[in-house]
Amino acid sequence: MTTALILLLLAVGAYLVAVIEAWTVSGRWQLAAPITAGIALLGRESIVPRKLDRVFFEVAPVLLLISALLAATVLPLTPGLIITDLATGALFINAALVYVLVALLMAGWGPNGAYAMIGGWRFLGQLIAYAMLIVMPVTAVAMRAESLLTTQIVTSQADLWNILYQPLGFVLFFVAAMALAFLPPFDLTTATSELAGGVEAEYSGVRLAVFRLGRLVLVITLAATTVVFYLGGWQGPWLPPWAWSAIKILAVTALMLLAGRVLPRIREADLLNLCWKLGIPLALLNIFVVGLQVLVWP
Amino acid sequence: MNLIAVTILAPLAAALLILLLRRIPGALALSGATTGLLASLALLADTGAGVSHEIQLPGLPNLPLSLIATPLTTLLSGLVAIIGGLVVVYAIGYMKRDDEKVRFFASMLLFVAAMQTLVLAGDWILLLAAWELIGLASYLLIGFWFRRPGVKSAATRAFLYTRSADLGLYVAVFILIADAGSSDITTTLNTGGGAATAAGLLLLVAAMGKSAQTPLHDWLQRAMAGPTPVSALLHSATLVAAGAILLIRTAPMLPDKVLLVIGIVGGITTLVTGLIALGERDLKRTLAASTSSQYGLMLVAVGAGAPLAALLHLLAHAFIKSSLFLGAGVFQHSRDSTAFSELHGAGRDRPWIFFGFALAALALTGIPPLSGFFSKDAIIAAALISSYAPLFTTFVLASTLLTGAYMARSLRILWQGNIALHNIAGLAWMGAALAGLVILAAVLGAAFPAIEAMFSDPLPGNNVAVILGLVAAVVGLTLGWFVPAQRLLGPLRPWSQRSFAIAGGFNTWVVRPALATARSCERLERALYNEVLALGRLGLNVARSCERLERALYNRVLALGRLGLSLGQAVRLGDERGIDGLIFSLVRGVTYLGSRARRLQSGLIHRELAITVVVTALIFATLLIPILTF
Amino acid sequence: MTPELFPALITGAALFGIGIYGALSQTNLVMLLMGVELILAGAMVNLVAFWHHLHPDTPAGQMFVLIVMTVMAVEMAVGFGVAIARFRAIGSVEMEEAAELKG
């Protein structure tokens, strides 16, 4: 029952993400656009390239969708509204999201196409850049909550949200999350302008629809994760928890998408430099500071 | 801090500082001397007030070193300090042109410090040490201009004289300490009998040496080679005085016979040296001779049993003679010589200096109310009442007459003549020092009653003595002023020229013994040499025999070696046949196995991995056997 | 005889064997590393199995697994470093061509 509800909510979320993305691109509210686009994709012929690696080609979109869904399973939207409250939830989110990489590698490798492969490898480099910046801020969050349970992480922010408690961690995590969702300016994998869609280049029809859906779910999941980790989850005055979760998640989504629109795309070499020479030291500093804070205000 | 210590250490410290810093020696010397002067004056005041100071130093086992402040010692130390200070002031001017001030002032202050130690010494050992020190310091100072001809010999001569006389002091001190069982002077003064006699005579010898009594008077005049301030110090308060001081301090213990001898020696000295002074052609030498004569007078006083009178005359004479020398130094500077032939009219150049000089001369002659008058007529009185009155009185009166004569003579020579004015560097300093000394020399008589009170021992005095003394002095002066010295001396003149070197003076009394000792030493040395030579020969013989033995041994060893060689040959043969063959076969086997093993080691990682795994598997199998078989 | 352990232990053994085979048979350095990874994986399986079935109350077993994971990471890093250096040097990572260790 809960699972079904969560899946439904995720579908709605994906729809809203699509709407918001369209709005950030075109500036107009086209509520029907996602639906029509989806139907169009489903109806279109799905072309299969020659000399492809069938397994990877077929598995990749599904794996992307699945990993995003798996990550979503440990995210509490309201108290009790959570599929499985794993004792290692925070870690499990990372574990599930790493398979986004695997999916993209498959999608890049499978169709036996140059652009796709380049996109896939690029994402690997991108992962090497952002992976640490996902894990280390989460470590700080877990330090404050003294647990990996996502629900406990949420309740640990009852008096002060982590965005205020560890703003540095929030910034790092936000950037890393955008890189993980390969949103602009980190959309090196699907750089429409230079790689003709990168990993998406060879996909069409149903598979492309699944791929897009997976990406939308990934975005909404990451937004939810950010909310859970840093924005106090469902907590908030006056309004009921579900409303707060919805508001926060949508706001974070909009922020992510808008940020991508105003920033120029970044080269992966620069991204690596930035993350390893600036990001990781900052993350370590964040852990240190949070440790001190935890000692000072338990 | 004890005043005695300051009195002694201040000059010493100044000397060391001068040697260390090697600059502003004058200022340092002056400050050091002044400090010592103040300290010793305070000491004098304390002692006058009855406060007694004493320092006990750990010396030889149960012979502690001590410094005591009795009226006598403090008085002498005050004298030394005053004269030392003024002479230093004078020297600052006198040595202005000299470029070895450092050495000069350093040894000067050392001299002062040593003298202070000597006068303040409370026990014989310290006194001996100080005695030696002043000997050394005087040697340094007399030989100060050692580059000038004759100076070295003069210094050496003075040193030898005093040292040879010092032997007497040593023996005397040994006798005294052995007799009294203590090195404390005051306790040793109670000794009597033969020991006292022997010690007294030996002390007299020492005093004769230091105070240049006949027949050891010769060195003093030659010591004029030193700088004038040195002469002033030497004659007035320090070196020469030491002899007299020794006798004055030990006077209480001296038996009559010794006193008689002392008196006779002093009397002869005073006459002989007076004549010498009269016959001299050199101002400073005249003064030197007169010094000897005055000390002779003091010895007479001691012999007459009036050490206090001697002490008073010592004080008076110290100031007088130092002022005389200082004046002479001025004249020397103005004429670059001390020969009378050059000094005609030198007095007119600087009337004030001459006035001071004349005042001092009159004081020495004993004209009232100058200090010399009181001390001298005290001596005359003592001679009159002494048990050998006729002898001593003649001595004293004759010496007084002679004094007047040679003083008048030198005054005349200095006055008559024409002016030849040179300007002298540092005249201000010299004049100041001279003035101070002359004033003291003039008015010191006023202090004598206080000193008598301090010693609580009234001076003998009567009108007869006064009249005799005055008569003698005036006669001497008139003779000296009007009659030239040659005629005055008459037949004695050639002797006096040779300064009465009785029995060859220096040669007889110093050089011969020295040479004799040298010869005996040489003889001893030759004997030793022969001994050593004999020993060497013996050693050579032993060595030869050893060598013979060694050669024999060598032959034996050689034979043994040959035997060993032949054995080695045999063994080698055996090796080549048997053992080598075995080893070679072993080597071949090893190389064979190695080539086999090398094939295993291919360097290909998978091969090596495979080998590793297989071997590990075998090992595990062996480990598994027990597990699988139960 | 404790049958509860069989699934895990046999899996570990199989992984170990496969790893041995890979490490020995592959001509390529990276494949060889894969074999080593498999060997370590088998070891980890056994460790976890023993921990779970025999000493679940002592975290030391899990700690050991963590150490093994570290070892895997180290082995990967060093192996790839060597591979890159070798590839840069002679343009290939074929084991057949690597006989420099021959003494």
Add this chain to the structure above:
Amino acid sequence: MAMISAQTFFISFFGLAAVWFGVVVFRTHSMMRSALALLFSQTAIGAMFIGMQAEFLGVLQIMMMATEMSIMAIFMVMFMMDPGGLGKMDMTHQKRLSVITGLVAFVAIVAVAVFTDWGPLAGSVPDSAQQTEDLGLELMGRSMLIFETAGLTLLTAMIAATAVAVEPIKRNRD
């Protein structure tokens, strides 16, 4: 009993998956495939851990191995063309020896596993939150030295590998 059997089934299933993927690693000619096969084998092992209620380790294994094997994949493609060995060429040597060794090792270990008496089975396993806490305490407590050493070793390996791998700097004499 049912729980145990379900668990055993779970473990066995993922064990079989792990082994199967392990075999695939050396069966395929596509480097990409072998790398990802190894990845899935490791993932299956992680799943086994979770099945054996070592939740933290399982999740950690899944996460780490995904990254590691992806990196391995790119190296594979870098160093040997794909398909590996350019087609049908055999990429193995001393095959028989390897097979035999592998089989022997497998049999021996299975024998040990089967014929050894591993002693009494422990009862219930503490719940995963408890485990995680214990593990953390263990790491920060008794085993701290070991763990720090491991971390240090890892750092050293990273630095060394980088130093070995970077292009040697051309020292131009001027």
